[in-house]
Amino acid sequence: xxxxxxxxxxxxxxxxxRNRNLFVQQLRRNVKFRLKDLESVTxxxxxxxxxxxxxxxxxxxxxxxxLQHIFGIQSYSPIATCEPDMDAICxxxxxxxxxxxxxxxxxxxxxxxxxxxxxHRTHDIxxxxxxxxxxxxDGLTVKMKEPDLLLHVDIRRHExxxxxxxxxxxxxMPVGASGRSLLMLSGGIDSPxxxxxxxxxxxxxxxxxxxxxxxxxDFATEKVIDLAEQLSEYGPTVKVHVxxxxxxxxxxxxxxxxxxxxxTTRRLxxxxxxxxxxxxxxxxxxxxxxxxxxxxxxxESMTAINAVTSTPVLRPLVTYDKxxxxxxxxxxGTYDISIRPYEDCCTIFTPxxxxxxxxxEQVKRFERSVDFTEMIERAVANREIVVSTNRNKQYEFxxxx
Amino acid sequence: xxYLDNGATTPPAEEVVRTYVxxxxxxxxxxxxxxxxxxxxxxxxxxxxxxxxxxxxxPNGEVIFTSGGTEANNLALIGYARANxxxxxxxxISSIEHASVREAAAVLKEEGWRVETIPVDEEGVVDWHAYxxxxxxxxxxxxxxxxxxxxxxxxxxxxxxRLAREKTNAFxxxxxxxxxxKLLVTFxxxxxxxxxxxxxxxxxxxxxxxxxMRHRYPLAAIAVGGGQESGYRSGTVAVNGAVxxxxxxxxxxxxREREPFVEWKRMLLDACQSLETVRxxxxxxxxxxxxxxxxxxxxxxxxxxxxxxxxxxxxxSSACSSSDGLVSHVIEAIAVPKDYRQGVIRxxxxxxxxxSDIERLIESLQRLNDLIK
Numbered sequence: 001x002x003x004x005x006x007x008x009x010x011x012x013x014x015x016x017x018r019n020r021n022l023f024v025q026q027l028r029r030n031v032k033f034r035l036k037d038l039e040s041v042t043x044x045x046x047x048x049x050x051x052x053x054x055x056x057x058x059x060x061x062x063x064x065x066x067l068q069h070i071f072g073i074q075s076y077s078p079i080a081t082c083e084p085d086m087d088a089i090c091x092x093x094x095x096x097x098x099x100x101x102x103x104x105x106x107x108x109x110x111x112x113x114x115x116x117x118x119x120h121r122t123h124d125i126x127x128x129x130x131x132x133x134x135x136x137x138d139g140l141t142v143k144m145k146e147p148d149l150l151l152h153v154d155i156r157r158h159e160x161x162x163x164x165x166x167x168x169x170x171x172x173m174p175v176g177a178s179g180r181s182l183l184m185l186s187g188g189i190d191s192p193x194x195x196x197x198x199x200x201x202x203x204x205x206x207x208x209x210x211x212x213x214x215x216x217x218d219f220a221t222e223k224v225i226d227l228a229e230q231l232s233e234y235g236p237t238v239k240v241h242v243x244x245x246x247x248x249x250x251x252x253x254x255x256x257x258x259x260x261x262x263x264t265t266r267r268l269x270x271x272x273x274x275x276x277x278x279x280x281x282x283x284x285x286x287x288x289x290x291x292x293x294x295x296x297x298x299x300e301s302m303t304a305i306n307a308v309t310s311t312p313v314l315r316p317l318v319t320y321d322k323x324x325x326x327x328x329x330x331x332x333g334t335y336d337i338s339i340r341p342y343e344d345c346c347t348i349f350t351p352x353x354x355x356x357x358x359x360x361e362q363v364k365r366f367e368r369s370v371d372f373t374e375m376i377e378r379a380v381a382n383r384e385i386v387v388s389t390n391r392n393k394q395y396e397f398x399x400x401x
Numbered sequence: 402x403x404y405l406d407n408g409a410t411t412p413p414a415e416e417v418v419r420t421y422v423x424x425x426x427x428x429x430x431x432x433x434x435x436x437x438x439x440x441x442x443x444x445x446x447x448x449x450x451x452x453x454x455x456x457x458x459x460p461n462g463e464v465i466f467t468s469g470g471t472e473a474n475n476l477a478l479i480g481y482a483r484a485n486x487x488x489x490x491x492x493x494i495s496s497i498e499h500a501s502v503r504e505a506a507a508v509l510k511e512e513g514w515r516v517e518t519i520p521v522d523e524e525g526v527v528d529w530h531a532y533x534x535x536x537x538x539x540x541x542x543x544x545x546x547x548x549x550x551x552x553x554x555x556x557x558x559x560x561x562x563r564l565a566r567e568k569t570n571a572f573x574x575x576x577x578x579x580x581x582x583k584l585l586v587t588f589x590x591x592x593x594x595x596x597x598x599x600x601x602x603x604x605x606x607x608x609x610x611x612x613x614m615r616h617r618y619p620l621a622a623i624a625v626g627g628g629q630e631s632g633y634r635s636g637t638v639a640v641n642g643a644v645x646x647x648x649x650x651x652x653x654x655x656x657r658e659r660e661p662f663v664e665w666k667r668m669l670l671d672a673c674q675s676l677e678t679v680r681x682x683x684x685x686x687x688x689x690x691x692x693x694x695x696x697x698x699x700x701x702x703x704x705x706x707x708x709x710x711x712x713x714x715x716x717x718s719s720a721c722s723s724s725d726g727l728v729s730h731v732i733e734a735i736a737v738p739k740d741y742r743q744g745v746i747r748x749x750x751x752x753x754x755x756x757s758d759i760e761r762l763i764e765s766l767q768r769l770n771d772l773i774k
Contacts, residue, residue, distance in 0.1 A: 219440055341435055397448050400420050401647055 002057060003078035003099075006064065007161065008050040011074035011171050019177075020047070026202075027072040027174035033236060034066050064167060069234050071200050072177070073169030077152070079161045084118060086125075089160050090132040093151060097137050100164045106143035108150055109133070115157045129153060173202030175235030180204045181284040181314065182277040184269065185224050185240065187342070190288030190317055192227045192334040193325050197316040198286050199235045206280060207231075207238050208273050210245040220342035229388035230334050241276050242384045245269075248375050255370045262354040263363050266305040268372060274309045275380045284312040290320050300357040307360055403713040403758045407602075407751030408550055408579060408691055413645075414604040414652055414752075421606050421645040432638055433629060446640045449647035453611060456647075456654050457596070458587040463614045465633045466643040470578040470599035471501035472623075473612035474544070476634070477574040477595050478505035480620035481542055482514060488570060489541030491515045495527055495556070496734040497549050499576055503730075506544075519545070524686035525554030525735045527561070536564065540571045547580035547591070551718050551731040551747060552683045553691025555584070562592045572618065578602055578610075582653030583662070583690045588615055598650065600642070604752060605649030609642040653752075662689040662750050665759040669748070672763040676770040680741050682732075689750070693718065694766075695737055696744035699773055704746045707772070711765040713758075718745040 010027065028045040031052070035041050040056040041063060054060045060078070067076050080096050082088040097107070109130045113122045120128070133151070134140055140149075154161040183195040185207040195205050209224045221242055228238040248268055256264045273285050289297050306313055317325055329335040404412075413421075424445065430438035432446045450464045467473045482492065494506050496518045506516045517535050520528045527545065543565055547558050562573045574595040577586045582603040586596070595618070600609030617631070626635030666689040673679050673694065682693040696704050701717035708715055718729045728742045737745070748762065 217435070219435065219437075397445050397644075400424060400445065400644055401448060401452050401651065 003060060003080065004053060004055050004057075005079050005081065006052040006060065006067075006076055007079045007163065008052065008067065008076045008169075009074045010048065010050075011072055011169065011173070023072065023174055023177050024050075026177040027070075030070055030072070030174050030176065030235060031067070034070055035063060038062060067169065068167065069170055070174075071170050071172035071202065071234065072174035074171060075166050075169050077163035077166050079163040081159045081161050084115060084155050084158065084160045086120060086128065089125075089153060089155070089162070090129055092160070092162050093129050093133050093153065094136045096162045096164050097133050097140070097149065097151060100149055102137050102149060103139040105140060105148035107133070107140045108142065108144055108147040109153065110150060111153045111155065113155045115155050117157075118155050125153065125155070170200070170234075172200035175199045175202055176204040178202030179283045180206070180281075181286050182241075182273055182280065182282045183207045183238070183286045184273055184288070185209050185227060186288070187220055187224045187227065187338065188288065189329050189335065189338040190290060190325055192231055192288075192338065193320075193329045193332065194286055194288040194316045195231050195238070196234060196328070196332050196334075198314065199231070203284075203286075204236055205231065205238050205286070206241065206282060208241045208243060208276055210243045210269055210272075212246040212249050213244075215246065215249070217342055219340070223337060223340050223342055225386050225388050225391065226337045227334055228386075230332070230337060232388060233333070237387060237389050240386045240388070242386060243272055243276075243379050244382050244384075245379060248372065248379060251370060251372070251375065256366050259353055259355045260358055260363055260366060263301060263304050263358040264367055266301075267308050267363070267367070268376065270305060270313070271308050271372075272376055272379055274311050275376065276383070277311060279380070284314050285309075286314045286316070288317055289315045290317040290322070290325065298356050301355075304358045304360045304363055403711075403761060404753055405748045405750065405758065405762060406714050406716045407753070408747060408749030409716055410601045410607070411604045411751050412753060413601070413606055414649065416652065417605055417645050417649045420648045421641050424641040424644045428640055428644075432640055433627070442640050446638060446643055449640075449644045452647040453598075453613065453650060456587070456650050457613055458589040459613065459615055461616070462588065463617045463631070463633075465612045465614075465630050466638060466646065467610045467612055467634060468608050469601070469610035470499075470576065470597050471610075473597040473599075473610050474499065474501040474574075474576055475505045476612050476620060476623055477597060478502060478542060478544055479508055480623060480633070481572050481574070481595075481618065482509050482512070483621035484619040485541055485572070488572075489539045491517055491537065491539040491541060493517050493519065493535055493540050493543045493545075493571070495519045495521060495545045497521055497525055497551075497554070497731045498544065498546055499550055499578070502544050502546070502576060515539070521554070521734050523736050524683040525549055525552050525731065526686045527556055532561065533564065536568045536571075538569060540565075540569050542574065543569075543571050544574040544576065546576040546578075547586065547596075548577075548584065548688050548691065549683075549731060550579045550691075551729060551745075552693040552735065553579075553687030553749075554683045555580070555686060555688050558591045558593060562594075566592075579691065580688065581650070582655060583688055584658060585656055586654075588613075594618065598646070600646045600649050603649050603653035605653075606642060606645045608639075609646040609649075611643075611646060658689050661756070665689070665750060665754070665756065666692060668756075668759055669763065672766065676766060678770050678774050679766070680737070682735065682737065682745065691750075692748045694746055694748065695732075695741035696746070696769075696773065698740050699744045701744050701746045703773075704744065704769060707769045708746075708762070708765055711761070711768075713762055713765055715746050715748050718747060 038059045040054045040059050042053045044051045082092040109126045111122045111125045152163045181203050183205045185191045211221050228240045231238045252261050428442040430442040432443035453464045454462050492514050510516045519532050558575050565573050573593045575593045577596045578599040595614040598611045601607040624635045673681050678697045680695045
C-alpha cells in the first residue's frame with residue numbers, strides 16, 4: 001500500500017479561541033515555506049487539522065522528515081482514506097496494518113466517529129474492524145494497553161481516514177504567530193538557544209551581531225551567519241544585522257575605566273540594537289543572558305545595562321544552568337558551530353576584573369564625558385544585512401570526495 | 402601479473418591518488434589554523450568526516466582518523482579500557498583476531514585486565530555456546546573481527562552485538578578491515594558500538610584508516626599532545642589522508658557481496674574438489690573474496706613460489722606465533738589436520754581482478770597438484 005497523504009494535528013493553538021484562524025494561517029505559511037521546493041506537494045489547512053498530499057512517495061518521506069522541526073505541530077501521521085462505508089473501511093484497515101510490519105506485534109483499533117449519522121456505533125466499528133484485521137493479517141495479537149500498533153480510524157461525513165503511525169511534532173506555536181523580535185547573537189553557545197526558545201513560542205527573529213575588525217575575524221562573523229542559518233531550520237530565515245563596532249569599542253577602551261567598560265559596552269550594544277529594532281518594526285529584544293554566569297549577568301549589571309531602554313528585553317535562559325543550555329544547543333545543532341575557536345568582540349575587550357555590581361549613576365557619569373550619539377548613528381547606518389541563504393558557499397569539494 | 406593478494410593490500414584507485422595529490426597541494430594548511438587557509442582545510446576535513454559517517458549510517462557518530470587499521474584497533478581496545486576501568490575487568494576477543502587486537506589485549510592483560518578468548522569451530526566461526534557463557538557482567542569490552550584476514554570466515558556480528566547488549570553493558574567493537582567494501586558494513590547492519598576501517602585494503606592510500614564510533618564514547622588517547630580529533634588522537638590531522646579515505650570508502654562501499662567474486666569463488670572451490678593434495682579451509686563460512694587453501698605435506702611457501710613463477714601473487718598464512726613457528730594462531734584455532742597445517746596459502750580477490758585471472762590461477766594450481774601428488 002502506498003501512502004499519499006499526511007494529516008497534521010495542531011498543538012496548543014487548538015486552545016486559542018478567536019485567534020485560531022491567524023495561528024492556522026501562520027502555520028500553513030510556515031509549512032508551505034519549508035516545503036516550497038517539493039513541487040509535488042499540496043497543502044490544505046482546515047480549522048482543526050492540516051493535510052499534505054503528494055503522489056511522490058520520496059517527497060512525502062522528505063516532508064515527514066522536515067515537519068519534525070516546525071513549531072505549532074503536535075503530531076502528524078500518514079493516512080489512507082476511503083469511502084465512509086463499513087466494508088471499504090475494513091478493506092483499507094487490512095491494507096494499512098499489512099503495510100506496518102505487523103508480524104509479532106500487539107494491536108488495537110481506535111475509532112473516532114465525527115459523523116454521528118454513520119450507521120454503526122463507535123464500539124461496534126472497533127469490534128468489526130478489529131475482527132476483520134485479525135482474520136486477514138497473520139501474527140497479530142490484540143492488546144488494549146500500549147499496543148505496538150494503534151490503528152486509528154476517523155470517520156467523517158465524506159470519507160474515513162486511517163492511520164497507524166504517529167510522529168511527534170515539535171510542539172510550541174507557529175513561528176510568527178507571536179510577533180517578531182531582535183536576537184542579540186554573539187556567536188557563543190547561549191544566544192542561539194535563546195533564539196530557538198523564542199521561536200518555539202511563536203516569535204519570528206532577526207538577529208544583530210557586533211563585529212570589531214580587525215580584533216574580530218571574518219570567521220567570527222561567518223560563524224554567526226552559520227548560527228542564523230541553523231536557527232532558520234526552525235522557522236523563517238533569520239536575517240543578521242552586522243554592526244561595525246570597532247570605533248565604539250576603541251573609544252570605550254580609551255575613555256571609560258576598565259572595570260566599567262563592560263557595562264558601558266553592553267549599554268551601547270543595547271542602544272544600537274534598540275535602534276535597529278525600531279527601524280525594523282520589531283517588538284522586543286532577545287538575549288542569551290542567564291543569571292550569574294558572568295559579570296554582566298548579575299541582577300545589578302542587568303539593571304545598569306537595561307536602563308538604556310524601555311523596550312522589553314527577553315531573556316529566555318535566565319533560569320537555565322549552563323549544562324542545560326549546552327544540552328539544548330547540541331539538540332538543535334548549534335553547539336558545534338558555537339564552539340568554533342574565533343574570538344568575538346566580547347571576549348577580546350574583556351577587562352580582567354569587571355564590576356559585578358556596577359552603579360548606574362557612576363556608569364552614567366563616565367559616559368557623559370564622551371558623546372556616543374554620532375558613533376551610534378554611524379554604526380546603525382553602516383550595518384550590513386546578511387541573509388544566510390543568499391550566501392555563495394565558496395567551498396567546492398565535491399570532486400575531491 | 403595476476404595480483405591475488407588483495408587481503409594484504411590493494412593498489413590505490415586512480416581517483417583516490419588524484420584526490421590525495423590535489424588535497425596535498427591545494428589544502429596543505431593545518432586544519433587547526435584559524436586563518437582562511439586553515440579554515441578551508443578544516444571545512445574539507447569535516448566534509449570528509451561527514452561522508453564517512455553517512456557511508457556507515459552513523460550521522461551522530463564519531464570518526465577518528467588514524468594511521469590505519471592497527472592504530473584504530475589499538476585505540477578501540479586500549480583507549481576504551483583505560484577510560485572505562487570501572488565498567489568491568491574483562492576483555493573478550495575471539496581466538497582468531499588480527500595481531501593488532503591480540504597484542505592490544507596483551508597490553509591490557511599487563512595492566513590487570515582479564516582477557517578471555519572465544520574459541521571458534523573448524524570453519525573459524527565463534528562457538529556460540531562458549532560466547533554465551535563468556536558474556537558475564539564483568540565484560541567491559543568485546544572485540545570480534547567481522548571477516549578473518551587469513552581464512553575469510555564471517556562472524557555473525559549483529560547477532561553477537563545484540564546478545565551482548567542484552568546481557569552486558571559492554572562496548573562492542575568489530576574490526577571491519579577485511580569486510581568493508583566486500584560485505585555490507587554499516588552501523589545499521591552490524592549494530593556495533595565501534596568499528597575499524599583501513600584505507601589501503603579498499604584501494605585507498607596506505608597510512609589511512611579510522612576508528613568510527615556510534616557515539617562520543619570516552620577513550621583515553623594513545624597519542625597525546627595538541628588535542629586534535631576531539632582529543633582522541635593528537636597530531637596535525639592529515640587532511641589529504643582523511644579525504645582520500647572518504648573517497649576510497651565511497652568508491653568501495655557495497656550493499657552485498659560482489660557478484661563476480663561470488664562466481665570466481667565458486668569456480669575456485671569447484672576446481673579444488675578434483676585436487677587431491679588441497680583442502681579448502683572454511684569452505685562454507687568464508688566470504689567470497691578470501692579463500693584459504695592448505696596443501697598436503699608441503700610448506701605454503703613452496704606453493705607461493707610455484708604460483709609466482711606463473712606470475713600469480715598470493716600470500717602464505719600470516720604471522721608465526723605458534724610453538725613451531727610455522728603455523729599461525731588462526732590455523733591452530735580451526736584444527737587443520739597436521740599434514741596440511743604448514744601448507745596454507747591465501748588467495749584474495751580485489752577490484753583489479755578478472756575472470757581470466759581466476760582461470761589461470763586454477764590451471765596453475767592443477768599443475769602444482771600434479772607436481773606434488
